[in-house]
Amino acid sequence: MRLKLNVYPVIPDMEEKLAEIIQKAVDNRARIVEIAYGEAADNVKKRILSFLNKKEIRKLYSRFEKTDKGWGRIYVHFRWED
Numbered sequence: 001m002r003l004k005l006n007v008y009p010v011i012p013d014m015e016e017k018l019a020e021i022i023q024k025a026v027d028n029r030a031r032i033v034e035i036a037y038g039e040a041a042d043n044v045k046k047r048i049l050s051f052l053n054k055k056e057i058r059k060l061y062s063r064f065e066k067t068d069k070g071w072g073r074i075y076v077h078f079r080w081e082d
Contacts, residue, residue: 001030007048008038018051025078026060033061033076040072048074 005021007014018035025033037044045066051057052064052074062079066072 001025001028002032002034003028003030004034004036006036006038007044008036008040010040010044014044014047015051018048019057022057022060022076025076029078029080031078031080033078035074035076037072037074045072045074052076 003021003025005017007017011017021033021035024030035048037048049066052061060078061076064074064076066074
């Protein structure tokens with residue numbers, strides 16, 4: 001399962017939406033969450049990364065990767081033990 005969240009244009013309650021999509025991924029055992037921040041400023045990317053690096057959030061996923069080619073995206077990967 002792959003979940004997507006588009007935060008472009010910048011939404012005011014971005015941290016709440018990020019928390020919801022991460023929780024939904026945990027509940028549904030999703031493999032990847034794609035967070036698209038698009039052409040937003042660097043501070044939006046920094047807000048997303050600082051949210052993902054919070055201790056209580058960091059323990060929920062295995063890794064993330066950033067892409068800056070074209071539209072900016074962050075892929076959050078989950079590893080589930082069956």
